[in-house]
Amino acid sequence: MTKITFGKAINSAIDQAMALDKSVICYGLGATDPKGIFGTTLGLEKKYGKKRVFDMPTSENAMTGVGIGASMVGIKPVMTHQRLDFFLLALDQLVNGAAKMHYMFGGTVNIPITIRLILGRGWGQGPTHSQNLQAWFAHIPGLKVVMPSSPEDAKGLLISSIFDPNPVVFLEHRWLHNTVGEVPDNDFRIEIGTSKKLVDGNDITIVSMSYLTIEAQIAEKYLRKNGVSVDLIDLRSIKPIDMKAISESLKKTGKILVLDTGFTTCSVSSDIISRVLINNFEFLTHPPAQIAMPDVPEPTSFGLTKSFYKRAADIAKKVLDMMGIDSLDPFNDLPPPAPHDVPGDWFKGPF
Amino acid sequence: MDIKDKTKLDLALDKEILFNIYYVMRRIRAVEEKIVEEYPKKQIRCPTHLSIGQEGVPAALAQVVTKHDYAISTHRGHAHYLAKGGDLDKMIAELYGKECGCSKGKGGSMHLIDVEQGFMGTSAIVGNSIPLGVGLALSLELKGLKNISCIFLGDGAIEEGSFYESLNFAVLRKLPTLFICENNLYSVYSPLDVRQPIDRQIHTIAEAVGAKTACCDGNNVIDSYETLNTICQEIRSGSGPWFVEFETYRWREHCGYNYDNDIGYRTEEEYETWKRRDPIKTFVDYLKNNYSIEVVNKLEQIDQNIFKEVEEAFEKAKKASYPDPSHAYTSIYCQ
Structure with a gap:
């Protein structure tokens, strides 16, 4: 390694x-x-x-x-x-x-x-x-x-x-x-179509993909500190999709939040929720939830993107709402990185 | 561009080639005419684009390539499949949607393939198969093989971006590609003059991109043969891409078995003019004028064999079974 x-x-x-x-x-x-x-x-x-x-x-x-x-x-x-x-x-x-x-x-x-x-x-x-x-x-x-x-x-x-x-x-x-x-330094393979359980928890299932997994991990730590136990699944493969892992998790938690880096309509997250409703309705103790990009083109301006991107605080807030907890303010506790439109200092743009 | 030192057919020595050209051409027509006969019976249930009138160029190419060379084609691909050695029984079974079809009934007339013969498929999307042919040529380069990749396209594909992109890359990498443009003047019902500038010669575009080019009467099969024979030798010795434009004409409607000269997009006169240039009739007349009665008699014998072969292929296809309905859900991924 x-x-x-x-x-x-x-x-x-x-x-x-x-x-x-x-x-x-x-x-x-x-x-x-x-x-x-x-x-x-x-x-x-x-x-x-x-x-x-x-x-x-x-x-x-x-x-x-x-x-x-x-x-x-x-x-x-x-x-x-x-x-x-x-x-x-x-x-x-x-x-x-x-x-x-x-x-x-x-x-x-x-x-x-x-x-x-x-x-x-x-x-x-x-x-x-x-x-x-x-x-x-x-x-x-x-x-x-x-x-x-x-x-x-x-x-x-x-x-x-x-x-x-x-x-x-x-x-x-x-x-x-x-x-x-x-x-790992050597040749190693991960089977396409398998998700990865990043954190084992009991209160709520979060299904995440790609960069949003980074944000989800930040949110999970914050939630754990505040007594919410998240079962965090990183999809890794969008197709074939590991619905088995999702339904197994849901059976345990009864609540699901799906994160999606794409636009909302006809999204991967919408599809996951649809499958959950069709196949695992009996597991649900709360309506399923989704955080995806709004159905608008991504704007360019620094000024327009300030609250545009979904990040850890949005995820934490959604989970807290689903858990019926209103005593915390994740937007205050998990401030956005400054500036908000880069992943870190190393990113000098445009590439 | 004139091809210098074109290898001429030696009429005394190359009789076998002449017979074989005739066989391929006549067989394609016999298959297509049989489809015309059978199509109205509604057992062939897929869009079908006939090659009647355009048999000459594929028959000529058939003489100068082997199964180790690749070819790829278009929606109007029956002639190319057969000329490249594609299995007749499997083609007809495919048209009938049968399990023993070349694509197991999942492709139909527009998706013919015979990998063993180096015929690597046809596409229902204009311009779609051109880059595939260049990719096949790239594989030859990567593997250090001396074979060539033949890309059939029509005049419509010249208007697609993929043509320019593909030709550019083939020229850039000097890949062993032969672009065979069968210009039949129409894209569906749209004549060339509503699609391309009236004074254009298509092959000059390819020349501007950097390919070596030639233009040839696709109804003159001997000239087509001599042209393709010379060019294929050049490609095999490392010339890089060639683009050959052939004048051709489809006799029947774009898709289906009817004549459609009455609907108004072309004239009966135009059709009759081209029909007089029938590649098969022209070729037979040539043989009659230059060879003995024995040679001409041999043609009749070839005809009989073809008709028998075609009849049998259709009979077998009709009798064959459909794939099990569960097969609709298999082969989505390669395991």
């Missing part, structure tokens, strides 16, 4: 996958530039050569198709986009192609492509540089969608994604890249 950043864990996962298997290739706009996609692809070109690690034309759609075509005959591409929003130009290839080909060609081909998309919030990224569209991808049969929140999970899930015989959309929150954690 070594303490490394989330970004370095991604780098290490690709590195080890490329060392293990010559059919793994890595490309994306900026993959070989001096910044190496937030450090995640640094050093790979030197180690594995220009044929396997390359920059690409600004052609998101075709380059996705190129990866899919190559993957039909055994190449395992890892393609990266610095913003999920850029990748929207490639939805035809993803939805009509990668997701369907194994099925519509009767199982004769499979598409082992991994598409890394970076999403986020803050620092004026605004309406078209910050969208968390995991629900879109999860909606499409044939895709797997992964959204880790810790460096260890990032590495274990990325190696699993690369060697999965199916297309995997691997979503990295920009605010996680510089978080630090213990990560």
